[in-house]
Amino acid sequence: MQTSAGQPRELVFVFTCKVDPDHHQPHRRSRLKTSSGTSNLNAGAKACNRRLGASMAAASSSRSIIPYSLANHRTILAPCCSKSMRPFTVVQDPLYQAEVDMLQPGTQLPDPTTVSRDVKLLYKHLAPHVSSYFKV
Incomplete structure (x- = not known):
């Protein structure tokens, strides 16, 4: 919506x-009212899951188990360090x-x-x- 001066x-x-x-009908929230209506968003998500035959509990507990190998460990360590800005020396931490x-x-x-x-x-x-993904 815009005002007569063309401003939002x-x-x-x-x-x-x-x-x-x-x-599934989209939910709309005014920026100033983001704290209200969260229960409507959750109810909509649950209704959608029921309609599709899925449940929130099943979706969250169905994580796959990755077998241990040094390669798998390194595959998780590299993005973990970079994403969380952890130093590479975290692998030397006794804890x-x-x-x-x-x-x-x-x-x-x-x-x-x-x-x-x-x-x-x-x-x-x-x-x-990543660069090609964000090209306009």
Whole structure:
């Protein structure tokens, strides 16, 4: 909506169902009223899940279990360090080592330089894809 001077009257957020947008009416919230109506969003999501035969509990508990391997561990460590801005030396932290040993006894952790190398390789190979994705 606009005023007579062509200025917007309000900013409205539109929440669209990502699972079934063709059969699910979008929810609209004024920017100033984002704290109200959350229960309507949740009710809409639950109704959509029921209609599609899914449940929220089933969706959240159906995470796949990744078997342990050094390659899988490195695959998780590199984005974990870069996404959370953790230093590569986190693998040398005694508490982290204790946690990993508790979950997978006898695990040899990669060296921080290996984690750094993995992050650089991810950047090198993924940067062109990200760049092309955001091109207008």
